[in-house]
Amino acid sequence: MTEYLLEKLSEINRRMAIHQADAKGRLASECENLLLLGSNGVPERYSKDFNELLSRIKLTIESLPVPGMTPIKIVGTTNRTAIKYIELLINVEESLKDEAT
Numbered sequence: 001m002t003e004y005l006l007e008k009l010s011e012i013n014r015r016m017a018i019h020q021a022d023a024k025g026r027l028a029s030e031c032e033n034l035l036l037l038g039s040n041g042v043p044e045r046y047s048k049d050f051n052e053l054l055s056r057i058k059l060t061i062e063s064l065p066v067p068g069m070t071p072i073k074i075v076g077t078t079n080r081t082a083i084k085y086i087e088l089l090i091n092v093e094e095s096l097k098d099e100a101t
Helices: 002-018 023-028 031-037 044-063 079-100
Strands: none
Touching: 002 023, 002 031, 002 079, 023 079, 031 044, 044 079
């Protein structure tokens, strides 16, 4: 499970890094992919914040006027908050890489 999480999270982080939007838009563009990951395998020290992010994503997806739309931002997320979540995702990826070696 950890290898799968690392592989998918690496892809998500790469797409966010090259996306043209601001931090809110970059994070929102990966909502569905992050939700599909779930939190299994996330290192314990990041699990609380990761689960908080997933909760916000669920709320965002549920609030969309049309199912299947890609949100432009996650509910209750400013650019500053989005940057912190992106940093969290990078830290989780780095931690998983360290565990794998």
